Amino acid sequence: MQRYDRQTRLEGFGPEKQRLLQAASVLVIGAGGLGVPVLQYLTAMGIGKIGIVEHDTVSVTNLQRQVLYYTADQGKPKLALAATRLQQLNPEIQIVPHDTWLTTDNALDIIGAYDVVVDCSDNFGTRYLVNDACVIAGKPLVYGAIYKYEGQLSVFNYQGGATYRCIFPDAPESGEMLNCSEIGVLGVLPGIIGCYQANEVVKVITGIGTPLKNQLLTIDTLHNTHLTFNITPVAANQQITRLADNYQQTVCEVNNLQSLSVEELQQWLQQGDALQLLDVREDDEWEICHLPQAIHIPMGQVLGRVSALQPEAPLAVLCHHGMRSRAVGQRLVEMGFKQVYNVEGGIHAWACAIDDQMQTY
Amino acid sequence: MQRYDRQTRLEGFGPEKQRLLQAASVLVIGAGGLGVPVLQYLTAMGIGKIGIVEHDTVSVTNLQRQVLYYTADQGKPKLALAATRLQQLNPEIQIVPHDTWLTTDNALDIIGAYDVVVDCSDNFGTRYLVNDACVIAGKPLVYGAIYKYEGQLSVFNYQGGATYRCIFPDAPESGEMLNCSEIGVLGVLPGIIGCYQANEVVKVITGIGTPLKNQLLTIDTLHNTHLTFNITPVAANQQITRLADNYQQTVCEVNNLQSLSVEELQQWLQQGDALQLLDVREDDEWEICHLPQAIHIPMGQVLGRVSALQPEAPLAVLCHHGMRSRAVGQRLVEMGFKQVYNVEGGIHAWACAIDDQMQTY
């Protein structure tokens, strides 16, 4: 117990809480941005058994936030690397690797073997699957999720408390703009949110403090704004008895509105294909920077000037970051345009990836 | 730049902010509980040059919170271990090891070579030294400190803002109970606070968001309470021109009030020495548990019943956690008692370390 001396001498913790940690088993779903700090600190603090569900390999773009991995690890499976390094940190605990993605076929079996589940996944399909499986299996679920500079935290399905579906009843449909995984994140954000998740796990296991039951904590790291929202359990969401047939992975496409990366756009423009490029930004934004091939019609005027566009030819819609263009593109699809593409990331992505001489704003 | 793709594609960040990170130099003072997450995330995000001031070796009690180190590292210098592992995470940045403690002789030289300083130290002497040196050298100071389940964060001396001395003007004197380093801490707390420090460093370097200038953020991780206090710069504190002669390390002794560990107390009691053991807890606490050798006088009655005690013989004062007993012991010293000891950690520590059959509360 010498290893845990700082916790066993801590007022309100002591050897009795430490024993609870060591008797507990925790399943961490995902060993990525959130999973890495969760795993590091749960391992260090002495959770008795830690399961990890992960099936991905290390990529270079992981390294700005997944601090457990080394540059030389690229291409190797995260699961084995994590298990090895965590055991080096603390050989006294048990690490159980689950070398798979979580699926409707394995979720209940895997989750059933643990006391607490931590959702460190990065897509809605898994998040709803984890929630439903935890409700069915009766396991508390420590939730964390990130977006750009913001994080969300809660403890679901804990002692009769609210579930993920009590806040967000329905999984976003394929095409909602929420899941475009490549929006970017500041490296330290998952560190902050993951550490909070590890802290909530300790609270759930030991009973110290106030876990985020029936609460959603939002953290804005740009302005250090922390807001706590009270949420109410909805009985129907606590009474799920079977998993859905599938938990569709949402993708970055909206009906017939398709996605176009700036690299693909560059290729199309270079090939001289018959592409209409529509820039829907305002006049002052256009002045700052634009692509010479673009037709410029500010968002508010598009519907009135739609006759300037050819509904049968490919049409790519561009704005600053890809949000307004998505709305316009969706509307054009509804109006019967046949091949509409949203330029993901907008002209900002173009400036970042294609033309670093272009002025950004 | 592929490594930083998630940041360069992040709205409001982009390649231009990434370049600022890569052009910046940051000094991290301490590679312990706070320093480890600060170093991990600053390294991952791509700060160009990171200096580390550390002179300690890894001990087993570090491992519940200092997740960069392995169990097999015990006894090895933290500095070399940290430098090696951080370079494995990101070989593209420069790590500068400073194998020393920060002192009045070296502080200005070391700090002068960096753009931003991060205080991850663990004692008041160093904290006041870092503050004063940053004021003299004109460097922004990202401050974090922890106590049990609480953390404090601020950005000092930034763009004319407040300094550490604008909140806490004077270093605690030797003997104030604040610095007894062994009060314990939950392992994940420095993870949370260190990640916030890394986030503030990024904000200071890149200009994104609102750094904690003129603000003290307190975080209570037991109840997820986040409070922001506005602080006002005091001109005199911004105009320090030379370091103090020394920045005394405070220790756990109060005047003639001495400290006694529960292990020492056990030894004394076993030896049958002429020790008076005074328990100053309330009646109901006494009922829950007590040591049979103790004289029981609740705190409020001690001064009225002081004649029951022998002022020339050794006297150990005991309470629940060692706080009330410290106040009583201090008063007895002032009244002329010659050998007064405070039982550190109180009867709770006794139950934890000596007698695990004793009921705790």
Added chain:
Amino acid sequence: MGLLLFGVAKDIAGAALVGLPETVTNVAELKQWLYDRYPAMQQLSSLMIAVNREYATDTQIIRAGDEVAVIPPVSGG
């Protein structure tokens, strides 16, 4: 009345805080106002609305001075 926007709702509106007209008197009207003003928000099937830091259903009244927040789900990890 101020409307706090989070996540992708903030991106769609282009601001973290927007004014809310007094004609909006309950959550259902708020959602309709959002959909009219920011058509892209119609795509968000789950959109949490909170009034004074409490989760609010469509019938929840919104009064002058209330703090209203729009919180979409986020999936990043």
Added chain:
Amino acid sequence: MGLLLFGVAKDIAGAALVGLPETVTNVAELKQWLYDRYPAMQQLSSLMIAVNREYATDTQIIRAGDEVAVIPPVSGG
């Protein structure tokens, strides 16, 4: 009036929140009241007092309904 206590001040008082008598009308009186009630606090040479989330000097008035906080320095790392 409620008094929020942090760090070692919370330990000394044995509570995170204590009531404050109405006789305390400024920060200097608050400190004296603290020292009388919790003699161990006299040992804290630097003790930040905040009134309504603003750093307060000894002359700062304390009114009924104010939120007062006592924040000692902490050194852990």
